[in-house]
Amino acid sequence: MKEIERFHQAATQLADTADRIRQTGRKIIGYPCSYAPEELIHAAGGHPMRLFSSGHSIILGESHLQSYCCSVVRGILEDSLAGRLDFLDGTVFPHTCDSMQRLSDIWRMNGRYKFFADLALPAKLNTSSSAAYLESVLARFKADLEAALGTSITDADLASSIALFNRIRTHLSFIHDFYSRHPGQIRGSDMNALVKGAMIMDRDEADTLLADVAASLRHLPVQDTPVKRVVLAGSVCDTPDLSDAVEAAGGAVVGDDLCTGQRWFDRLVPEDQPPLTALADRYRERVICPAKHAGLTTRADHLISLVNNSRAHGVLFVMLKFCDPHAFDYPYLKECLDAKGIKSMALEIDDGRQNQGRFSTRIETFIHML
Amino acid sequence: MSDTPSPPPKIKAARKMRDLMTTYYLEALSAAQNNRQVAWITSGGPVEPLVAMDIIPVYPENHGAMIGSAKMGEDLCAKAEDMGYSVDLCAYARSDIACAVVKGGPIGGLPKPDMLICCNNICGTVLKWYEIQARFFQVPLFILDTPVCHTGYTPEIAAYVKAQVNEYIAFLEQVTGKKMDLDKMNAVGKRSYEGQRLWQQVLNTTAHKPSPMSAFDAFFFLALIVTLRGTQIAVDFYKELIDELEQRIKEGIGVVPDETYRLLWDNLPVWHRLKWLSDRFSAHQACLVADTYTSAWCGALKYIDENNFLDSIAEAYTRIYLNIGVDQMAQEVLKMIRFYDVNGLVMHSNRSCKPYSFGQMDIMQIAREQAGIPVLMIEADMVDPRSFSQSQVETRIDAFMEIVKHKAGLK
Ligand code: SF4
Ligand code: SF4
Numbered sequence: 001m002k003e004i005e006r007f008h009q010a011a012t013q014l015a016d017t018a019d020r021i022r023q024t025g026r027k028i029i030g031y032p033c034s035y036a037p038e039e040l041i042h043a044a045g046g047h048p049m050r051l052f053s054s055g056h057s058i059i060l061g062e063s064h065l066q067s068y069c070c071s072v073v074r075g076i077l078e079d080s081l082a083g084r085l086d087f088l089d090g091t092v093f094p095h096t097c098d099s100m101q102r103l104s105d106i107w108r109m110n111g112r113y114k115f116f117a118d119l120a121l122p123a124k125l126n127t128s129s130s131a132a133y134l135e136s137v138l139a140r141f142k143a144d145l146e147a148a149l150g151t152s153i154t155d156a157d158l159a160s161s162i163a164l165f166n167r168i169r170t171h172l173s174f175i176h177d178f179y180s181r182h183p184g185q186i187r188g189s190d191m192n193a194l195v196k197g198a199m200i201m202d203r204d205e206a207d208t209l210l211a212d213v214a215a216s217l218r219h220l221p222v223q224d225t226p227v228k229r230v231v232l233a234g235s236v237c238d239t240p241d242l243s244d245a246v247e248a249a250g251g252a253v254v255g256d257d258l259c260t261g262q263r264w265f266d267r268l269v270p271e272d273q274p275p276l277t278a279l280a281d282r283y284r285e286r287v288i289c290p291a292k293h294a295g296l297t298t299r300a301d302h303l304i305s306l307v308n309n310s311r312a313h314g315v316l317f318v319m320l321k322f323c324d325p326h327a328f329d330y331p332y333l334k335e336c337l338d339a340k341g342i343k344s345m346a347l348e349i350d351d352g353r354q355n356q357g358r359f360s361t362r363i364e365t366f367i368h369m370l
Numbered sequence: 371m372s373d374t375p376s377p378p379p380k381i382k383a384a385r386k387m388r389d390l391m392t393t394y395y396l397e398a399l400s401a402a403q404n405n406r407q408v409a410w411i412t413s414g415g416p417v418e419p420l421v422a423m424d425i426i427p428v429y430p431e432n433h434g435a436m437i438g439s440a441k442m443g444e445d446l447c448a449k450a451e452d453m454g455y456s457v458d459l460c461a462y463a464r465s466d467i468a469c470a471v472v473k474g475g476p477i478g479g480l481p482k483p484d485m486l487i488c489c490n491n492i493c494g495t496v497l498k499w500y501e502i503q504a505r506f507f508q509v510p511l512f513i514l515d516t517p518v519c520h521t522g523y524t525p526e527i528a529a530y531v532k533a534q535v536n537e538y539i540a541f542l543e544q545v546t547g548k549k550m551d552l553d554k555m556n557a558v559g560k561r562s563y564e565g566q567r568l569w570q571q572v573l574n575t576t577a578h579k580p581s582p583m584s585a586f587d588a589f590f591f592l593a594l595i596v597t598l599r600g601t602q603i604a605v606d607f608y609k610e611l612i613d614e615l616e617q618r619i620k621e622g623i624g625v626v627p628d629e630t631y632r633l634l635w636d637n638l639p640v641w642h643r644l645k646w647l648s649d650r651f652s653a654h655q656a657c658l659v660a661d662t663y664t665s666a667w668c669g670a671l672k673y674i675d676e677n678n679f680l681d682s683i684a685e686a687y688t689r690i691y692l693n694i695g696v697d698q699m700a701q702e703v704l705k706m707i708r709f710y711d712v713n714g715l716v717m718h719s720n721r722s723c724k725p726y727s728f729g730q731m732d733i734m735q736i737a738r739e740q741a742g743i744p745v746l747m748i749e750a751d752m753v754d755p756r757s758f759s760q761s762q763v764e765t766r767i768d769a770f771m772e773i774v775k776h777k778a779g780l781k
Contacts, residue, residue: 064731066749068458068721098494101518102728105696108520109732120517120527123490123497129537130515133530137517140526291494293513296505322458324724328498331454332505348456 001216003209004190007197011052014200018087021047021202027089027115027149032076032103034259035094035121035289037138037279039269042203043153043161044145046089050199051076052238052260054084055351064106070322071351072236073099080112090115090148092141095123096291097325115148117141125284126294135280142276158275164207168198169265171210176262178217180310183252184225185217188243191253195261196238228370231312232256233303233333235320239349242318245360249367255310257303258318263287290325299329300336307342313370316363317346343370378623381583383611384590390603391593398426399481407484407546410503412496413596414666414690415489415514416538416683418562421600422555423542428480430499432596434462437469438641438753440476447754449474461722461753463499470506485509485545487538491516491693493725512541516688520695523685531684539680559679562600563671568608569595570668575615576659577710580624581632582615585658586648587625589639595667626657631774634706635661636733637718637726638752643760650764654771660710662703666691669702696729700736707741714774717747721757744777746770 010017021028026047031038038048053075058065060081061074079085090113093104108116119141122130146152172195179186194213198206228251232242236259243253256262267286270278287302288294307315315337319326330346337344345366347359401408409420413431420427437443443465449472450464451457465475473479486509488500497513504511514534517527539550572591575582583591591611598604633651635658640647651658669691675682691699707715715737720727734745748766750758 063735065728066719066731069724069728095518096494098725099728101494101520102696102725104520105729106732108695109697118518118520120520120524122515122517122530123494124513124515127537129530129533132533133517133526136526136529140524290498293497293501296501296511319456322724324459324495325498327456327459328463328495328502330456332502334454 001190001213003213003216004193006205006209007193007201010197010201011193014054014084015087017201018049021049022087024202026202028087029115030085030088030091031094032072032091032100033094033096034264035096035283036092036119037141039158039161039165039275039279040138040142040145040153041092042164043157044142044149045151046145046149047202049088050196050260051079051085051091052196054079056082056084064110065103068322069099070235070320072320072323073103075351077103077106080107081110086112088113090117092117092119094119095121096289097323099322099324117144121283123291124293125288131280131284134283135276138276138279155275159271162269162271162275162278164203166268166271167207168203168210169268171207171214172198172265174214175210175217176265180254182220182222182224183227183229183254185220188247188253189241192243192261195264199260199264227252228314228367229254229310229312230367230370231303231307231310231315232258232261232318233315234258234318234330234346235323235326235349236260239318242316242359242363245363246316246367248360249364251367251370253316254312255306257287257299257306259289263289290329300333303333304336304340304342307337313343314366315342315344316366317344319346319348321348321350378625378627381587381611381614381618381625383607383614384587386610387591387594387607390598390607394597395477398428399477401426401481408481409485409487410480410483410500411487412489412492412500414492414687414692415487416535416687418558418600418679418683419539419542419550419555420487422558423546423548423550425484425542425546426481427597428483429597430466430480431462432593433469433475433477433480434465434753435593435639435641436477437465437475439644441642441755442475443642443753444755446472446474447756458721460493460495460499461751463495465753467499467502470503483507483509485541486511487514488512489514489516489687491687491690493692493723495724510541510545512538514538514687516693518693519689523689527688528684531688532681535680535684556677556679558600560676561602561605563674563676563679565595565599565601565604565608566668566671566674568605568612570665570671571612572608572615573660573665573668575612575619578619579632579711580622580626580629581657581659582618582623582625584625584648585635585661585664586639586644588661588664589644592664592667599667624657626652626655628655629657630655631714631771631778632657632659632710632712633714633716633774634659634703634710634712635663635716635718636703636730637720638663638723640718640750640758641752642755643750643758646760650767651771654767654775656771656774658716659712660706662691662699662706665706692725696732699729700733703733703737704741707737707743712743713778714743714770715741715745716770717745718752719747719749721749721751722753744770744773
């Protein structure tokens with residue numbers, strides 16, 4: 001499908017993508033985490049762009065971050081210091097983990113871009129005081145954006161951005177659902193590219209292209225290929241060859257609990273509420289990140305229902321080295337899966353971008369076990 | 371300055387301190403027999419309401435430090451790894467999680483908690499760690515969520531944390547089935563304030579040359595302000611300690627014989643190498659006079675209103691050293707460099723503690739540029755000895771001290 005190619009290119013030819021976006025007059029605001037309120041950035045006339053590490057070796061970053069920091073944080077900093085992100089007009093750092101928290105400070109202190117904001121999100125998402133606080137943080141961010149970009153965001157602007165992002169989520173959910181029900185019709189690496197590309201490219205373009213992809217799927221002959229169905233869980237996963245390896249072994253990734261995957265397009269922002277309340281609501285309701293708290297069993301409950309709903313045979317954990325929030329949850333999640341008789345395997349990955357082939361044998365063994 | 375080669379007399383209060391800590395742990399361990407409730411609380415958490423409600427606070431982090439000092443960290447950390455926890459996680463958390471299961475460590479494990487109080491002003495690790503313990507012990511968990519003040523304490527943060535202080539009291543009332551006695555709370559608040567003020571005074575004594583105690587002593591004497599903050603015991607003890615330290619100053623007793631170089635320490639102690647490190651630096655006539663770690667238990671004094679304690683703790687507990695931006699941390703470091711008049715900065719790059727260690731390299735650069743002092747960074751882990759290379763650290767300390775000496779000679 002030629003549309004999918006555009007999504008691959010959006011990420012691989014990042015500078016060109018950025019160029020084209022700037023030509024539309026939008027200021028590019030980078031963000032490292034799925035809790036960034038993209039709708040607000042978009043409504044302010046900005047373009048929200050998720051930052052991924054390009055996987056270059058760490059050279060300049062060595063004088064800012066020790067080697068025991070995760071490759072996502074080190075990689076993004078390296079890209080910035082090396083000038084690979086010079087197209088950015090600014091960045092926003094939502095609060096999640098300790099490493100990201102410090103990256104935000106280091107980033108601000110070495111300030112390379114005009115606009116900078118921290119989003120001091122609550123860590124707790126299940127109380128009424130945290131709900132009120134979350135909304136007030138979004139209100140402050142809105143004011144910061146307005147001041148920096150010299151605009152004012154009306155409720156109508158915000159409503160139309162919310163509608164746009166909801167459309168993108170709806171398309172992606174539809175495509176993903178199709179992909180999950182009929183593995184083999186879309187390759188896992190293509191599914192990855194669709195999600196990743198949609199976090200990077202112009203959102204009107206993403207909306208149109210995704211609508212086309214979704215429409216073309218409606219006409220595809222629907223055949224079910226029997227495969228070993230796998231759910232991916234764990235840290236930020238930007239390793240497209242993982243799903244290739246799963247497919248090569250006769251399996252398919254049919255669902256994921258990743259912030260670079262389903263978590264990003266899970267849940268729509270309610271369109272019948274005051275916009276900031278609605279945005280805050282979505283963050284409280286969507287699938288949770290391990291750096292946030294909404295209860296003691298929330299993540300295990302979600303993972304098990306994800307496995308059940310996607311009729312998966314097993315779970316593949318991708319554990320990025322030095323990623324604390326995920327490493328803390330892993331033993332418990334594994335125990336819960338074991339208790340339900342769901343097989344799982346964990347892969348520890350040093351650098352999300354550099355694992356070509358390293359895991360194929362283990363993945364193969366795992367798939368055959370299912 | 372003294373020209374006698376004999377080592378300076380030990381600080382006498384140390385013995386009393388040991389007794390107090392033993393009593394405290396015995397009381398905590400026998401809580402159940404005495405019908406007292408136990409709360410596990412993070413080291414940066416507001417303990418005062420617990421004290422006011424007669425709940426015994428227990429600190430897994432202090433326990434972690436004991437495990438580290440007793441050199442029992444390696445076994446417990448390895449046990450946690452067997453349980454599936456990554457070797458890269460905070461060693462306090464790893465050893466505590468393992469200890470809860472195997473009841474190991476120097477005191478055979480901590481008393482079982484009736485509740486858990488987690489304040490995330492120090493890190494996100496404690497959130498995950500306390501979730502694990504809440505599932506393990508099946509007890510209620512209260513999370514005091516203190517958003518990071520990267521560039522300041524916003525009115526939104528203030529409103530949120532204040533609301534949670536009320537939720538905290540309500541939580542305690544529910545778990546204990548008792549009402550909070552506000553008079554008692556105020557009295558505890560006053561004693562907490564007084565204890566912190568005295569602790570600051572203890573730390574200030576080391577501005578004197580020669581320094582009557584070192585950061586290694588501070589690491590030891592810290593335990594009381596952490597565990598018994600808000601009690602009269604801590605207040606009385608620190609008064610005594612100050613008297614003794616002032617007496618040492620009067621008599622010109624320094625803790626390092628012929629103190630010639632003064633250094634500042636950053637990050638948690640390397641608990642399993644305290645003596646070795648202290649000896650290493652003393653051999654160069656260098657005294658680690660102060661550190662950024664122990665001062666965290668009095669650094670927020672300026673935000674506390676002793677007459678309106680509960681109202682002021684939201685700010686005091688949110689704006690602590692680790693919960694601010696790295697640039698502000700650097701300013702604190704510069705202040706300490708000036709106040710203690712040090713010749714160099716030693717940074718412990720602590721694999722266990724990411725929020726303390728990431729940002730250190732930028733602080734290092736700032737200290738070099740703005741204070742013009744040499745900086746040494748050593749890689750270690752506060753509890754787990756497996757990532758420590760003694761010979762390498764030794765060589766680096768020796769080389770660093772040559773630079774310090776050289777620079778001091780040029781002054
Ligand atoms: S959550 Fe994990 S992978 Fe993501 S930035 Fe934090 S430590 Fe890195
Ligand atoms: S050592 Fe660091 S990571 Fe561990 S509990 Fe303390 S502040 Fe948190």
